[in-house]
Amino acid sequence: MSSLSRHVTIALAGAVALACGDIGAPVRNDFYEWRLIVPTAGGPDTVHFHWSREDLPVRVWVAADEAPDLPAHVQRAIDTWESAYLYGEFRGELVSDSNTADVIVRGVPAPLKAAARTTRLPSALAPECGGATDLDITPDLSQLRLPMRVYVDPRVSLDTPGLADCLALTSIHEMGHAIGIFAHSANDADIMFTDPQVDLPSARDLGTAEVLYHLDPTIEAVGP
Amino acid sequence: MPKSFLLPALLLFAGATGLEAQTDYYARVGVIGASKLMRDVIIDDISVRPSIAPMLALGASLPIGPGYRAGLEATFASGSYHQEEDGVESDLGTLRTGSLLLGFDGPIVPSLRWRVGAGAILYWPSEDAGIFLQGGTTKFLAGFGVDYRRPVMTKWDLMASARYDYHRFTTEELERRGFSQNQPVSRVSLSVGLARGLR
Numbered sequence: 001m002s003s004l005s006r007h008v009t010i011a012l013a014g015a016v017a018l019a020c021g022d023i024g025a026p027v028r029n030d031f032y033e034w035r036l037i038v039p040t041a042g043g044p045d046t047v048h049f050h051w052s053r054e055d056l057p058v059r060v061w062v063a064a065d066e067a068p069d070l071p072a073h074v075q076r077a078i079d080t081w082e083s084a085y086l087y088g089e090f091r092g093e094l095v096s097d098s099n100t101a102d103v104i105v106r107g108v109p110a111p112l113k114a115a116a117r118t119t120r121l122p123s124a125l126a127p128e129c130g131g132a133t134d135l136d137i138t139p140d141l142s143q144l145r146l147p148m149r150v151y152v153d154p155r156v157s158l159d160t161p162g163l164a165d166c167l168a169l170t171s172i173h174e175m176g177h178a179i180g181i182f183a184h185s186a187n188d189a190d191i192m193f194t195d196p197q198v199d200l201p202s203a204r205d206l207g208t209a210e211v212l213y214h215l216d217p218t219i220e221a222v223g224p
Numbered sequence: 225m226p227k228s229f230l231l232p233a234l235l236l237f238a239g240a241t242g243l244e245a246q247t248d249y250y251a252r253v254g255v256i257g258a259s260k261l262m263r264d265v266i267i268d269d270i271s272v273r274p275s276i277a278p279m280l281a282l283g284a285s286l287p288i289g290p291g292y293r294a295g296l297e298a299t300f301a302s303g304s305y306h307q308e309e310d311g312v313e314s315d316l317g318t319l320r321t322g323s324l325l326l327g328f329d330g331p332i333v334p335s336l337r338w339r340v341g342a343g344a345i346l347y348w349p350s351e352d353a354g355i356f357l358q359g360g361t362t363k364f365l366a367g368f369g370v371d372y373r374r375p376v377m378t379k380w381d382l383m384a385s386a387r388y389d390y391h392r393f394t395t396e397e398l399e400r401r402g403f404s405q406n407q408p409v410s411r412v413s414l415s416v417g418l419a420r421g422l423r
Contacts (some may be wrong), residue, residue: 023394024262026402053314086354086401087270087307088316214267214309 021223031208032190036119036182038141047141048218050089050180051102055221056090058178060105061098061147063152067107067129067154073168074105074152077175084206090179090214102221103148103178105171110134112149112202118149121177128166129154133177137219146223150174169199180212248293250383252281254415256301261393262355262407268310272355274319277303280383281415285329292330297341299323318350323365323389332370333378340368345391357397365391367411373419381421387413 031038036047051058060078062071071094078092095101101161110120131152136145152170154163173196185192185208191201192208201209256279259417270343278301285295305319325339345365367389373381394406 021405021408023262023398023407024404028266039375082353083357086264086397087272087309088314088354211266 012181028207028211030204031211032183032185032187032192032204034181034183034208034212036135038119040141045141046218047137047182048212048215049144049182049221050213050217051221055102056088057093057094058102058104060092061095061101062105063107063115067152067167069164070105070107070152070167070171072205073171074175076126076168077171078158080172080201081179081199081209084201084209085213089202089210102146102152105150105152105174107153109153123183126166126170128163129170131170131174133174135182142219143222144219146221148178150178163196165199169196172201176201179209179215181205181208229256237405246287248285248295248419248421249421250283250417252385252415252417254279254281254385254413256299256411256413258411259409260407261305261409262398262403268400270307270309271306272307272316277301279413279415281413281417288328293327294326294328297325297327316354320348320350322346322348325365325367325389329371335373337371337373338368338374339371342366345389352411355395355397358400361393361395363391363393365389375421379420381415381419383419384416386413
């Protein structure tokens with residue numbers, strides 16, 4: 001075979017391969033443990049939750065007058081997590097009726113003691129504000145009773161510099177719990193780190209949020 | 225719809241006014257189906273595919289030689305698209321497509337003509353979300369087909385057409401997320417309509 005023929009053959013083979021090849025998906029292997037580890041009589045059990053397609057859009061009620069711009073911060077948090085998904089796995093919307101809400105967000109400190117059957121995910125230890133998410137999980141770990149209760153509260157006077165940023169990132173962090181990231185990241189570059197240092201979810205946060213929606217949950221949401 | 229789509233069409237129709245006697249116009253309605261737009265793997269295989277959608281085709285052509293014509297054909301389709309994962313389908317919203325092809329056609333047998341063309345396809349989602357988070361996309365498109373025409377009135381023909389076209393699909397959002405290459409997409413359409421025939 002002449003040199004020209006060989007080059008033409010290689011070029012044609014390359015063109016055919018390019019024309020026929022499928023799109024290449026990225027490898028999703030950059031995520032952290034998101035499940036809630038619950039001690040039981042038989043040893044630790046893992047609780048994995050995500051909203052089902054039938055639950056969407058998740059209805060979020062926000063107390064409008066308890067923390068500055070809290071509805072706007074929560075809406076931005078919903079938008080931020082929605083953008084993690086390629087296939088509409090999570091969608092949320094703010095609603096005006098707290099009685100029909102799946103998630104209730106308050107701008108006050110979390111009650112000192114969570115209700116007996118509630119699991120609290122405490123977080124956001126920044127000086128300007130704090131956050132917590134309370135989950136009402138049945139003792140047999142089969143159901144998550146709605147609504148989830150989220151607290152994002154200012155800890156300083158409302159004109160303190162940095163408060164708005166703290167409320168914004170804490171809203172994203174707590175909504176991260178509300179979509180199903182029930183554990184904290186050990187990496188301070190992630191917004192799901194216990195004491196978040198960043199303003200937006202990292203690639204690992206987004207990767208974790210994405211992967212958890214493609215595994216079957218161990219609990220289902222019931223109510224409100 | 226971007227100017228790149230509208231401008232050539234307007235120019236063709238504007239220029240055709242002086243050549244009205246030789247210009248062939250047609251409009252058809254039909255359905256169009258497409259192969260999957262992309263595949264992904266997150267635990268299980270995932271594919272995204274448009275549903276079979278209604279379409280509208282408009283076109284015009286001018287003679288370029290004995291029996292041969294050149295023209296523009298624009299199509300518009302609007303339908304849902306969905307994701308399939310582990311045998312379960314989920315609706316992803318509405319996806320509109322518009323295409324514009326510069327083509328040539330010629331005779332096969334009386335009443336039947338071949339057509340080839342190349343142009344562009346525009347994806348225009350109803351919502352900038354998911355794979356279209358950064359917006360729609362425009363891709364190069366090539367296709368071929370056949371037209372069957374039968375006179376039904378003095379100046380009008382019944383026109384039935386079959387088309388196949390091919391392009392490669394990706395979006396800015398998929399590229400941003402590290403998807404490599406792009407997905408070959410084949411589309412097939414069947415349509416019927418009326419053509420202002422040349423006698």
